Amino acid sequence: xxxxxxxxxxxxxxxxxxxxxxxxxxxxxxxxxxxxxxxxxxxxxxxxxxxxxxxxxxxxxxxxxxxxxxxxxxxxxxxxxxxxxxxxxxxxxxxxxxxxxxxxxxxxxxxxxxxxxxxxxxxxxxxxxxxxxxxxxxxxxxxxxxxxxxxxxxxxxxxxxxxxxxxxxxxxxxxxxxxxxxxxxxxxxxxxxxxxxxxxxxxxxxxxxxxxxxxxxxxxxxxxxxxxxxxxxxxxxxxxxxxxxxxxxxxxxxxxxxxxxxxxxxxxxxxxxxxxxxxxxxxxxxxxxxxxxxxxxxxxxxxxxxxxxxxxxxxxxxxxxxxxxxxxxxxxxxxxxxxxxxxxxxxxxxxxxxxxxxxxxxxxxxxxxxxxxxxxxxxxxxxxxxxxxxxxxxxxxxxxxxxxxxxxxxxxxxxxxxxxxxxxxxxxxxxxxxxxxxxxxxxxxxxxxxxxxxxxxxxxxxxxxxxxxxxxxxxxxxxxxxxxxxxxxxxxxxxxxxxxxxxxxxxxxx
Ligand SMILES: Nc1ncnc2c1ncn2[C@@H]1O[C@H](COP(=O)(O)OP(=O)(O)OP(=O)(O)O)[C@@H](O)[C@H]1O
Ligand SMILES: [Mg+2]
Numbered sequence: 001x002x003x004x005x006x007x008x009x010x011x012x013x014x015x016x017x018x019x020x021x022x023x024x025x026x027x028x029x030x031x032x033x034x035x036x037x038x039x040x041x042x043x044x045x046x047x048x049x050x051x052x053x054x055x056x057x058x059x060x061x062x063x064x065x066x067x068x069x070x071x072x073x074x075x076x077x078x079x080x081x082x083x084x085x086x087x088x089x090x091x092x093x094x095x096x097x098x099x100x101x102x103x104x105x106x107x108x109x110x111x112x113x114x115x116x117x118x119x120x121x122x123x124x125x126x127x128x129x130x131x132x133x134x135x136x137x138x139x140x141x142x143x144x145x146x147x148x149x150x151x152x153x154x155x156x157x158x159x160x161x162x163x164x165x166x167x168x169x170x171x172x173x174x175x176x177x178x179x180x181x182x183x184x185x186x187x188x189x190x191x192x193x194x195x196x197x198x199x200x201x202x203x204x205x206x207x208x209x210x211x212x213x214x215x216x217x218x219x220x221x222x223x224x225x226x227x228x229x230x231x232x233x234x235x236x237x238x239x240x241x242x243x244x245x246x247x248x249x250x251x252x253x254x255x256x257x258x259x260x261x262x263x264x265x266x267x268x269x270x271x272x273x274x275x276x277x278x279x280x281x282x283x284x285x286x287x288x289x290x291x292x293x294x295x296x297x298x299x300x301x302x303x304x305x306x307x308x309x310x311x312x313x314x315x316x317x318x319x320x321x322x323x324x325x326x327x328x329x330x331x332x333x334x335x336x337x338x339x340x341x342x343x344x345x346x347x348x349x350x351x352x353x354x355x356x357x358x359x360x361x362x363x364x365x366x367x368x369x370x371x372x373x374x375x376x377x378x379x380x381x382x383x384x385x386x387x388x389x390x391x392x393x394x395x396x397x398x399x400x401x402x403x404x405x406x407x408x409x410x411x412x413x414x415x416x417x418x419x420x421x422x423x424x425x426x427x428x429x430x431x432x433x434x435x436x437x438x439x440x441x442x443x444x445x446x447x448x449x450x451x452x453x454x455x456x457x458x459x460x461x462x463x464x465x466x467x468x469x470x471x472x473x474x475x476x477x478x479x480x481x482x483x484x485x486x487x488x489x490x491x492x493x494x495x496x497x498x499x500x501x502x503x504x505x506x507x508x509x510x
Contacts, residue, residue, distance in 0.1 A: 002066055005030040005194045006051075006163055011060035013046055015400065017392030020046040021057070022218045028163065031192040033185060035205045035226070038215035039238055039432040040404025041390040044198050045087055047215070048165045052084045053077045065162060081162040085152050085169045087198070087403050087430075093141035098123035100140055101155045126154040131180035145172040146292065153181060157188070164188060167198045168403065171430050174292040182208060200404075200432050202231045214238055239434045246433070247465035248440055252447035254468050255282040258318070259452050260334075260421055265302060265312035273299040273476040276312070280421065285443060285453045287467030289460075289492045294473040296456045300423050304329045304336040316421075335419035337410055337427060383412035388438060404431045411439065415446075422446065423454045428462060440466055460489050475499045 006028040013021040020043045028034050036044050050057040053071030062069050064080065071077040074084070092100055098119045109115030123136035130150045140148060149172050156164055170178050185195060185208060199205055205212065205226070212229050214221040214237040221237050260280040267273050273295040280286055288296045301307045303314065305323040314321055316332045323329050329336070377394065384394055387408040391401055398406055407430060414422060424443070428436045443466060447453055457463050463470060470482040472495035479498040482491055 002063070004028060004063075005065055007063040008047070008051060009061050009063075011047060011050055011062075012058045013043075013050055013055060014058055015392075017396075018218075020218050021050070024060075024215065024218070024220045026213060026220070027223075028194040028196060029211070030162070030194045031189050032210040033189065033195045033197050033208050034211045034213065035197045035199070035209035036213050036215065037198070037200075037205065037234060037238055038221075039434055040408075040430075041217075041402040042215040042238075042432075043218040044215060045167055045402065048084065048167060048196065048198070051077070052082060052165065078159050078161070081160070082165070083156040083159040083161040083163075084165040085156045085167060087167040087171075094139060096137045096139055097127070097134065097143075097151055098136040100151060101126060101136075101158055103155075122158070123154070126158055127151075129157070129180075129184060130154045131177060146174055146177060149173055150177055150180075153184070157184060161193065163194045163196065165196045165198075168200070168430055169197075170199065170201065170204060178204070200430060202234065202433075205234070206231070216240055235433050238432065246437065246461065248437065248444050250444060250468075252283050252285065252444055252468070254284040255450070257282040259316065261313075261315040262303065263313040263315070265299065265314070266310045267295075267298065267302065267476075268308060268310040271476070273302070273473075276473075276478055278471060278478065278481075280452050280454060282452055283447050283450050285447050285455060285466060285468045287463045287470045287487075288454065288456045288473060289463045289470055290473040290479075290496050292458065293475075294496065295476040296473050297425055298476075299473070300336060300425060300454065300456065304334060304423065306336075330417070330419075333418075333420040334423065335414040335417055335421070336423045336425070337414055338425055383415045384409070386415070387412050387442065388435070404435055407431055408435065408439075411442070415442070419451065421452050421454070423456075425456045426458065427455060428457075428459070436462075460492065463487070463492065464489070472496050472498075 004027045006026075008024070008026045011021050011024045012019075024043065024047055026036070026047065036047070038044050046055060049055040051062060051071070053073045053076055064082070069080060071080065071082070077084075092103070095103075098116075101123050102119050106114040106119060109118065120136045127134060127136060127150075130153050132147060132150045132154070134143070134147065140151070143151070149169065153169060156166070169181060173181065188195060197205070197209060206229070209226040211223055212226050212234065213223040214234065216238060258279045259282050261278075263277050265273065265276040276299050278286075290296050298307060302309055303323065305325040305328050314323055316334070321328070321332055323332065323334075326336070381394060384391070389401070389408045389412065390405050398409055401409065407427075411427065427443070428439055431439065440462075443453055443455065455466065464487050467487065468484055470487045470492060472479050472482070472492055474496055477499060479495040482495070
């Protein structure tokens, strides 16, 4: 018997215009966590999809549990004992949690009918394991992104697999959900299951992995015991050079002019944001910190006209404005880059070019209202270059780009629109370290050009490294502001939990 549960050897895979995998080998020991790392577009997800039967490799061999395998589709992979948590969530939103978990695999009862009672009961047990206290009969579309991700995890562990692939499983989990996942991973290890873990979050990688493999541009770079690795060494292996600093030098200047003022913004829902007031200045980068659930996204969506207000006023450049829908926000030169690119952000079957230009099309209406294609492609090419989006062409469907590159296209869309106020919700989620630096540079340059930026981020280093001023929210209320010099991790955390009475996030009366 081999000491490995899985051996992938000399795997190659070419897509039109891209050599996604070029002679990649990867081995997994049972009962261990093997992290797979690499920049956006390095080929991590493609390698896993070749294993899981979603893509068919052009060459190479796969040994699973000592046998050579060629899974035709994911059902075969699952039946053989491989399961996968996908990077891009693919829930069926009009089905219940239980139906999603058992999709294609329904337990049958008498007369070969689907045994709903058993399905719901089993699902309940799985949900308990991942820490989701929700009725299994709830429709998926009522769940938040983080809850949907937990459902994906429940589904993956339901298959009794020998190998579990986790492709960015924590990208939208709250910190307590992450802890749940880590304890599940521990239990899987104890059952001698092998786990392949893909993430851009260094702290997670260093905490849970036994081995670390790195890929770069479709090629295998190397494998090391995690205990020998540091963030610096991993980054160096990923980007092929040393990154001296994680943040660009700040060159923007915050001016006196107030470009945006919120007064007392309050949601009709008592559980959402209330009495939110703040000013945003020209050239300023305002970071919004807080724990998941602090209502930061909800507040920004209200500002952008996606949610109704119970009360409150919005002033743009000193003029009161009514923003009842996103079109009104865009007319006021406000842009929002959403946190959840799959449901709000991207149009999967449109090309990179269409995705990047969709918000700015009105600018290119020429004579007779026809679109000026040439101008569009110029602007799109410019922003695609500026963000170094890795794509064979701007005509490629955005769905086939790597996750991080999809995020860059969304950003390109808003740069093409030339907004004065740019709201970024978790702008670097799922983005590798090198590309993060580029995005920080773009944020900085935009502010230096006199644009104002609001950035929601759950990454502490990013909040402190990029913002001129930090605003913190807790349980729907603004709990304080910190200037760049005062903003420390402790200060932010203190404000982020200011109105909490217990771990569950109960509330005190103000
Ligand atoms: N279905 C597809 N059609 C065409 N090209 C594809 C397809 N899937 C992936 N690619 C290309 O293969 C390359 C590797 O992509 P992959 O998704 O494997 O990257 P990744 O390492 O998972 O990146 P990320 O960290 O951004 O998720 C990219 O250049 C991507 O555009
Ligand atoms: Mg990927």
